[in-house]
Amino acid sequence: MSITPLATHRTAHRTAPAFRGRIGRDARSGHYAVPHRYRLHLSTACPDGLRLAIGHRLLGLDGSCPVTFLPAVPDCPGGGHAALRPLYEASAHHYTGPALAPVLSDDWSGRIVSTHAPDILRDLDRFSRDGRPSLYPCGTQSEIEAVERLCAEGIQEAAQRAGRADADPAERAAALDLLLDTLGRIERYLAGEEYLVDDRLTAADIELWVTLVQLDTVHRCHLDASAVHRIAGHPALWAHARRLAAHPAFGSHLDLDGIARRHHGHCQGLEAAGAAVQILDWKRHTTDSPGTSRR
Structure with a gap:
């Protein structure tokens, strides 16, 4: 689709994420795309969570990257989820902010890789898909x-x-x-x-x-x-x-x-x-x- 950016409006800003780790294609990236290492935590009532849930299903990652579904309405002040608090506290010393979803966590370390949904979906696309098509085809x-x-x-x-x-x-x-x-x-x-x-x-x-x-x-x-x-x-x-x-x-x-x-x-x-x-x-x-x- 040939679409040019809207010239009269500012670039959209998402809430600044607390964690921006990336999953690369090898160990040099810090996290490499290996099955059964990562886990998604999301609520499908949230737009970012819904995007990730759909992409995860299309990529056929149910067996290699499990999903923990969270309640539609956050159960902590500031829009956070109590279930995510241990991950945040393990990932940032004396973390006092809200434990927000979505989260991609590393089950090997018990820490957060990323809370930035666009990066997460792009990184999930790097997983082996047994011949499934990419959500980000080359050149698009x-x-x-x-x-x-x-x-x-x-x-x-x-x-x-x-x-x-x-x-x-x-x-x-x-x-x-x-x-x-x-x-x-x-x-x-x-x-x-x-x-x-x-x-x-x-x-x-x-x-x-x-x-x-x-x-x-x-x-x-x-x-x-x-x-x-x-x-x-x-x-x-x-x-x-x-x-x-x-x-x-x-x-x-x-x-x-x-x-x-x-x-x-x-x-x-x-x-x-x-x-x-x-x-x-x-x-x-x-x-x-x-x-x-x-x-």
């Missing part, structure tokens, strides 16, 4: 990164600004225009293509799908009904989301109840009329309902 890095920026700036951040109750009406209108323009660009591309990059399923499709899940289950709750109807008016885009929801790697990890509880647990915004206008019936299109026991 810049295109996938462009999709990530587009989703972060043109959808995620724009939707947040468009739904802010304390924002100036002109600011909300401009943010909605940016959101609709971004959706329109992707719509025009998907009208003639099945996937976003390299004519196959890649990390770009994971990024877009999780972003659309958040748009429909979280951000629309703070938009008016007219805006949500305009957002829904992109048939190729939402057909893409519906098609991927039917894929077991995507649908099996979609915890709608958990997403709602997580949102209601920390959201300070006001609910708007768009909350009553669901764009996609996600439950209907998923083929494998997630098990609540692991959440």
